[in-house]
Amino acid sequence: MQRIDIGIIGGGASGLMAAVxxxxxxxxxxxxxxxxxxxxxVGKKLLATGNGKCNLTNLSFSVEKPGLFYRSRNPELLASFFARFGAEDTLRQFERLGMLVTDRNGYVYPLSGQAATVLDTLRFALEERKVHIVTECRVDRAVHRGEGRNDGFYVQTPDESYFCRRLILSCGSAAGEKNxxxxxxxLAKGFGHTLITPLPALVQLRCAGNFWKGLAGVRTEAGILLTIEGKGKKEEYEEQGELQLTDYGISxxxxxxLSRFASAALSQGRKVKATIDFLPAFRGKDDDWQAxxxxxxxxxxxxxxxxxFNGLVNKKIIQxxxxxxxxxxxxTVSSETFPAVEKVFFMLRNFEVTVTASNPFANAQVCAGGVPLTEVDSQMESRCCxxxxxxxxxxxxxGRCGGYNLQWAWTSxxxxxxxxxxxxxxxRKKYD
Incomplete structure (x- = not known):
């Protein structure tokens, strides 16, 4: 059995930063x-972030209002974490490790424009610090045993067993995993933690309708209003940006x-609808639109x-x-066709579709849910173990798209x- 000081289960962004x-x-x-x-x-998911460019943090983040950028059952607890290691700390950390960055309107990327640079920077740092990495190593079992000098964790892999004086779980989620x-x-539950059911987030949404194949491939600026009803309440969430239409729905x-809200609502059996405004430039300008x-x-x-209808929106949408x-x-436009014409104009600003499902974990960038923040202290130490x-x-x-999820990985x-x-x-001071 190998005896070590700190075992880290998971070599993703948070695990690599924890080791450094x-x-x-x-x-x-x-x-x-x-x-x-x-x-x-290690770090394979990092290579896919930001379309291979790795948006590693965002300078637009407000420590005082973390709920605007992150979702959690206890968003108020996030402020203390980010106050101790926030976006500026991330920049200083990577600069100290030798990596140059560039700021694009608050979105921070490695200067090279390659996610591999971020991973290599961390890998080189770990090599210099003589951190041992064991790959293709699944942890089958981890338990807490002992007290005093012998207090620690027994970690069992298929090939070896380890005794770790401290253990960090940074295993990531099911997001991006085919299985x-x-x-x-x-593992967390085995140490006494509870679990908020993990669900796909930052993911595409599947919608009812037999017309989606005719829209597949369209990219257009749009506003989207997500309406959730059921269980005695109604919720609405709104976003605007480049909408992508697929052969099964929206992306x-x-x-x-918006997807994390849809995933949660659908898992509860609630009804979810998306109303698309294909001409958001007229938002708040109803008189101009009617004119x-x-x-x-x-x-x-x-x-x-x-x-x-020529030139209003993408031709596939009009068709x-x-x-x-x-x-x-x-x-032709006539008194006979005018009622239908009015409906088309209405639908261009209010195209309502029923959301039937989110895509599975394999398509998601992150997961919603997990171990409640109330079960760790300000040092990220388990209150259960x-x-x-x-x-x-x-x-x-x-977090939202835009580097916020990686910032949480660096912070935690x-x-x-x-x-x-x-x-x-x-x-050591106590026993030496």
Missing amino acids: AAADSVKGRPCEIIIFEKKDR ADLGGYE GIPVFQ LIKKKCRDCRQRSMEVL TMWKLNGLHGED PGLYLAGELLDVD GYLAGQAAALSIKTE
């Missing part, structure tokens, strides 16, 4: 640190921002539908609206790694 922070927090006698990673290399792996959550950044409709109908009287209202492109620390997606925190990982190492330092 732990190694840097104890001077003199270094900590022996090991990372257990189930995949063939949803909930092993990290099970794109504004959809991702435009009157002018176009007047100018295009006895002309074709193709002429009437779908015609079909849904019994019109054809060659039909002293000496155990939790970090990253395993906890009930999911840094605090957990630092606290674990400092507790060992304190223990």
